[in-house]
Amino acid sequence: MSVIRKSSLDILSVGKWILRRDCRLLSAVPEKVEVAEKAQEEIEKLSGRKRRFNNPVLEYRHVYPEFLPDPNPKWRNSLREKMERADMLKRRSQIDIPEFYVGSILAVTISDPHAQGKTNRFVGICIERKGCGLRAEFILRNVVDHQGVEVKYELYDPTIQSIQVLRLEKRLDDKLYYLRDALPEYCTFPQDMDPEMLPEGTPVPLNPVQVKLKPKPWLERWERQDLKGVSNIEEHLKEKDRVRRELRKTPWEKYDLMKQYRKTIPAEDQTEIWSEVYNQLQQMRVSRKKLSRKRLFTTPKPQLG
Amino acid sequence: MSKSNLKLICSALNKMRVSCVTARSCHFQPKFRPPYWYAPKERVMSEDMLTQENRDFIEEVRQDKLNLQIAMESPLAKVEAQEVAEWDPTTRRAGLIARKIGNYPLWSKDGKKFQTTLLQVVDNHVIKYTPPEEFKPMKTTKLNWREKRKLGCLLIGSETIDPSTVTKDYCGLFSSVGMLPKRHLFRFMISPHAKMPTGTPLFATHFRVGDYVDVRAKTIDRGFQGVMKRWGFKGMPASHGVTKTHRRPGNIGAGGQKARVWPGTKMPGHMGNRWKTLRGVQILRMNTKHNILWMLGVGIPGETGAMCYLFDTILPLRKLKTPPPFPTQPFVEDLPLEYYDESIHRFEGPTITFEES
Amino acid sequence: MFRSLINRLSSAQTCGIHTTPSLNEVRLLTRLRVVDNSEIGKRAMAEGKPPKVICVYNKKRVGLIGDRVMVAIKGQKKKGILVGLKQNQKVKVPKFDSNNIVLIDDNGTPLGTRIHVPIPTILRTILKERTHAKGADYTKLLGIATRFV
Numbered sequence: 001m002s003v004i005r006k007s008s009l010d011i012l013s014v015g016k017w018i019l020r021r022d023c024r025l026l027s028a029v030p031e032k033v034e035v036a037e038k039a040q041e042e043i044e045k046l047s048g049r050k051r052r053f054n055n056p057v058l059e060y061r062h063v064y065p066e067f068l069p070d071p072n073p074k075w076r077n078s079l080r081e082k083m084e085r086a087d088m089l090k091r092r093s094q095i096d097i098p099e100f101y102v103g104s105i106l107a108v109t110i111s112d113p114h115a116q117g118k119t120n121r122f123v124g125i126c127i128e129r130k131g132c133g134l135r136a137e138f139i140l141r142n143v144v145d146h147q148g149v150e151v152k153y154e155l156y157d158p159t160i161q162s163i164q165v166l167r168l169e170k171r172l173d174d175k176l177y178y179l180r181d182a183l184p185e186y187c188t189f190p191q192d193m194d195p196e197m198l199p200e201g202t203p204v205p206l207n208p209v210q211v212k213l214k215p216k217p218w219l220e221r222w223e224r225q226d227l228k229g230v231s232n233i234e235e236h237l238k239e240k241d242r243v244r245r246e247l248r249k250t251p252w253e254k255y256d257l258m259k260q261y262r263k264t265i266p267a268e269d270q271t272e273i274w275s276e277v278y279n280q281l282q283q284m285r286v287s288r289k290k291l292s293r294k295r296l297f298t299t300p301k302p303q304l305g
Numbered sequence: 306m307s308k309s310n311l312k313l314i315c316s317a318l319n320k321m322r323v324s325c326v327t328a329r330s331c332h333f334q335p336k337f338r339p340p341y342w343y344a345p346k347e348r349v350m351s352e353d354m355l356t357q358e359n360r361d362f363i364e365e366v367r368q369d370k371l372n373l374q375i376a377m378e379s380p381l382a383k384v385e386a387q388e389v390a391e392w393d394p395t396t397r398r399a400g401l402i403a404r405k406i407g408n409y410p411l412w413s414k415d416g417k418k419f420q421t422t423l424l425q426v427v428d429n430h431v432i433k434y435t436p437p438e439e440f441k442p443m444k445t446t447k448l449n450w451r452e453k454r455k456l457g458c459l460l461i462g463s464e465t466i467d468p469s470t471v472t473k474d475y476c477g478l479f480s481s482v483g484m485l486p487k488r489h490l491f492r493f494m495i496s497p498h499a500k501m502p503t504g505t506p507l508f509a510t511h512f513r514v515g516d517y518v519d520v521r522a523k524t525i526d527r528g529f530q531g532v533m534k535r536w537g538f539k540g541m542p543a544s545h546g547v548t549k550t551h552r553r554p555g556n557i558g559a560g561g562q563k564a565r566v567w568p569g570t571k572m573p574g575h576m577g578n579r580w581k582t583l584r585g586v587q588i589l590r591m592n593t594k595h596n597i598l599w600m601l602g603v604g605i606p607g608e609t610g611a612m613c614y615l616f617d618t619i620l621p622l623r624k625l626k627t628p629p630p631f632p633t634q635p636f637v638e639d640l641p642l643e644y645y646d647e648s649i650h651r652f653e654g655p656t657i658t659f660e661e662s
Numbered sequence: 663m664f665r666s667l668i669n670r671l672s673s674a675q676t677c678g679i680h681t682t683p684s685l686n687e688v689r690l691l692t693r694l695r696v697v698d699n700s701e702i703g704k705r706a707m708a709e710g711k712p713p714k715v716i717c718v719y720n721k722k723r724v725g726l727i728g729d730r731v732m733v734a735i736k737g738q739k740k741k742g743i744l745v746g747l748k749q750n751q752k753v754k755v756p757k758f759d760s761n762n763i764v765l766i767d768d769n770g771t772p773l774g775t776r777i778h779v780p781i782p783t784i785l786r787t788i789l790k791e792r793t794h795a796k797g798a799d800y801t802k803l804l805g806i807a808t809r810f811v
Contacts, residue, residue: 075609079595080407080423087409090652110754113416114786115810117661122756122811134409137753147697147746147779148759149811157753158650159416159657180759418753 058267060274060281063099065129066136066155067277068265084133085273089280091156096288097163102126103171103207105189106140107164108153119161122151123191127176131155141179143188148180166195169207172228181218182211182230224248344474367467374465374485380502381635390498392631394624397456399493399501399633400616401426401511402463403598405522407609411589411599412650416657419649421589422605424520424613426596429507432460432490433482434500456494461507462487463612489612499632509596510634512588512615514644517623519584522606522613526578536571581606585620591644686748686761688725690715694733694763697745698774698806703765706735713740713763727755728788733763740765740773743789743803745781756782756811770798772806781807 061068067088069081091097100106105125112120124140127150131137136155141148153160166189179187186209198205210231213222223233224245237245253259265273355363392398403424410418435458466488468476479486482503512518532538532554540552554573558566583604590599598615607613617625645651688694693712696703706713713733718725725731725744732741746762758779765773770793781804789800 075407077406077609079425079597080409083423083592083595083597084409087652093653095656111416111656111658112783113659114783116659120783120810144780144811145778145809147762149780150757151755151811152751152753152757154418154753156652157416157418158412158652158654159754161656161658 058270058274060278061270062101064277064281066132067273068132068270069273070132071263071265081133081273082276085277087134088156089277091158092281092284094158095160095162096284097155098165099204100126100129100138100163100165100168101170101204102129102174102176103169104165105167105193106138107162107166107193108140108151109161109164110153110157110159111161113159121191122149123166123189123193124149124151125176125179125187125189127179141176141187142191143184144191146184148184148187150180164195166193168196168198169205171207171209176229177220178213178222178227178230179211181213181220181222183214186211344472344478346471346475348470348472350470363469367469370468370485371465377504379505379636381505381633390631392628394626396496396499396631397494398499398617398629398631399431399459399461399495399507399511400491400518400614401507401509402429402461402489402491403427403613403615405605405607405609405611405613406597408603412657413648414650414657415648416650416659419589419601420603421599421601422603424598424600424605424615426507426509426511426598427463428465428487429461429463430484430487431501431503431505431507432462432479432484432487433503434459436497436500455496457497457500459493459495459500460490461493462490464488491614493616501632505633506636507633508593508636509591509598510593510640511630512591512598512617513629514588514591514646516588516625516629517585517618517620518588518600519582519616519618519620520586520600520605520613521580521582521616522611524577524579524581524606525608527576529574530576531573532571535573535576538571585618585623587646589646589649592642593640593644594642686750688715688729688731688744688747688749688761689718689723692725692761694731694742694744695760696735696742696765697762697777697779698764698772699776699778700765700773702736702738702740703774709736711736713742727751727782728785728792730792731763733765735765741768742766743800745777745785745803746779755784756780764803766798766800766803768798770800770802772803775806777803777807780809780811783810 067085069076069084103126105123107121107123109119109121112118122140122142124142127139127141129136129138134156137152138155139150139152141150143149155163210229212232213230213236216236221241222230223237223241227233403426406423406425408420408422411421412418437454437457440454440458462479462484464487465485468480468486471486476486478490484504527534531552533540533552538554541547541550541555543551554571557570557572583606586605587601588598589601591597605613617629650657692715694715695712696707703713713735715725715731716734716739717732719730719732720726725747727744727747729744730741731744732739742763742765744761745764746756746758746760748758748761751757762779764777767773786801786804789803793800
């Protein structure tokens with residue numbers, strides 16, 4: 001009897017610890033979010049409690065990750081962050097910066113200073129998204145005429161005329177640099193690709209495609225990076241590479257709570273930030289939706305006429 | 306017997322002590338003496354057996370004083386009616402005390418990105434003006450200062466603090482002129498006709514957008530550093546038989562007749578935490594509500610949260626050409642919220658397009 | 663297909679040493695890829711002997727986009743213009759998977775008649791600046807480009 005009680009107490013305390021832990025771990029880093037979600041599921045199994053974070057405000061940290069400041073305390077300043085957010089909202093009122101993730105296919109149109117009066121459109125898969133505030137940037141990659149091309153864009157650059165999401169999806173990894181060493185068919189997208197509409201209310205689909213890498217030499221040591229989106233990495237490895245991979249592993253880092261804490265913004269700060277920008281973002285979303293619907297209704301008319 | 310011995314020893318010791326004190330006399334004046342208004346600021350906090358009532362009373366008094374200070378009107382309005390001083394290019398105006406609060410980019414109207422540093426002007430007030438005749442910063446042996454000195458001293462303070470947290474001496478500086486103590490105090494040397502009465506608030510509008518200013522601040526403290534970090538030496542090779550001298554300076558002087566190290570040789574030592582002035586920094590944007598200045602570039606010394614001091618620039622080609630607000634811009638209710646330089650793109654403005662010329 | 667296979671094989675064999683692998687700089691003895699349809703360029707690429715840089719015409723001797731280089735190609739000295747780099751580029755400037763070159767003669771006229779890869783639009787400004795009234799006219803290169811990114 002006493003043994004059972006003790007074990008149940010243990011489980012409860014573990015549950016409490018996990019709960020406390022992932023309260024703090026509200027980050028924009030998708031990997032950690034998964035961990036948090038797993039932990040949540042564990043808690044549900046263990047104690048039969050309901051999920052605590054059904055708050056839509058906190059969901060914004062995936063949709064608008066650049067609204068969260070850099071967690072380094074050396075660079076934090078609440079007033080600067082506030083001004084930065086106000087400027088971001090001002091820019092967002094001018095153009096529609098849609099929700100997108102690493103792995104989504106985007107089309108970016110910029111006004112071209114080198115050919116005056118013209119625009120420049122580039123379609124590609126987003127292989128990286130980083131930076132916070134007005135410094136946020138992303139990299140698009142495509143293979144045009146059998147030549148791999150990458151372009152880096154700043155999200156709040158005023159020369160960007162439009163950002164269009166052609167296919168909204170996520171990939172298995174949070175950086176897709178390995179596409180540079182993959183076979184070219186994995187990042188070849190036609191320049192005149194049609195946008196694919198998702199039905200409203202569906203969650204963002206996860207594309208589980210696993211790419212094939214070209215044989216070595218590679219740009220980076222992909223085998224050491226624990227990539228999920230690569231299928232044939234073991235084929236190209238030598239015994240030496242496998243040994244070194246084992247030596248370089250850092251399995252203790254997932255238990256390093258301080259490291260995770262330093263990389264994330266605490267939940268209290270996040271609620272403050274989101275409550276400040278939530279209303280305006282929501283208004284923009286709604287008005288954009290109305291506009292797009294109107295466009296849907298109006299576009300067939302000239303064709304008929 | 307023993308008692309008398311003890312007395313003897315005691316008297317001898319006493320004499321010794323007294324002689325010790327008299328022997329230690331200082332014949333040399335120190336070269337640098339702190340200015341007369343300098344007073345140690347930090348106070349050792351102690352719980353002086355205060356009751357809760359007393360504490361409440363102190364808090365109440367403090368709040369009252371603070372409210373009085375906030376409600377105080379700018380005395381500039383009364384003065385200006387009597388004497389209107391004119392600005393001319395040789396005039397030296399007062400400056401501002403600001404806090405560095407971070408960096409972020411702005412874009413120009415032709416699509417170029419500029420990194421900017423944000424400086425917040427925090428609650429600046431004029432504390433005291435000393436005319437040039439009365440201003441004696443240091444005791445000097447030379448007596449010709451009276452003829453030379455043409456600039457008066459204006460004390461400006463920033464960030465009002467609780468009087469109970471600072472020493473009595475420091476607090477006395479402010480209470481003698483009827484102000485609450487400030488956390489940061491700085492001395493600006495100004496022309497006599499640019500003086501301002503005590504209690505004049507200063508805002509970011511003291512400068513204008515497009516002007517150039519000099520920024521003085523303390524650089525980031527990096528501690529004791531080697532020559533590679535401190536002076537950018539190359540070090541020595543990592544391999545090829547080099548042992549134990551990878552980051553060392555190498556030779557520091559010649560032998561022969563000059564068998565010594567020349568003064569000023571670059572050596573390891575303490576790096577940072579010293580005053581530096583960055584001259585000719587342009588103001589690109591200004592927020593009048595929060596008193597924020599956007600400065601061009603990221604070269605302003607100090608880390609985020611450090612204080613810096615702003616002056617009109619002394620660079621001959623970037624000096625003020627048109628008269629600035631003089632002696633300062635008084636508080637006006639209906640100022641526009643933001644001022645931008647003409648070349649800077651507004652975030653609420655439409656997307657930049659390049660028209661065919 | 664066959665050509666690309668040869669290229670890959672040859673690169674796998676010759677790519678043992680890279681002077682600046684981390685920066686992907688174009689400097690002395692870097693192998694480049696000819697992307698126009700000039701006869702000599704086509705043959706050099708097909709044989710798996712891509713041109714080597716023997717001079718970069720700027721002060722730093724590290725080639726940037728739009729710089730003129732001299733290359734050793736099939737035993738001859740030819741000049742060319744860098745039209746795409748592997749190195750990290752500035753914002754909105756494309757970065758390519760290979761270091762591309764278009765062969766030109768002394769007057770700036772391209773040897774080929776077509777470029778079969780995309781060309782960065784920033785070259786329009788750069789080449790216009792490099793062209794002087796009496797010197798070589800590099801802007802002819804832009805005329806044979808098929809696509810700009």
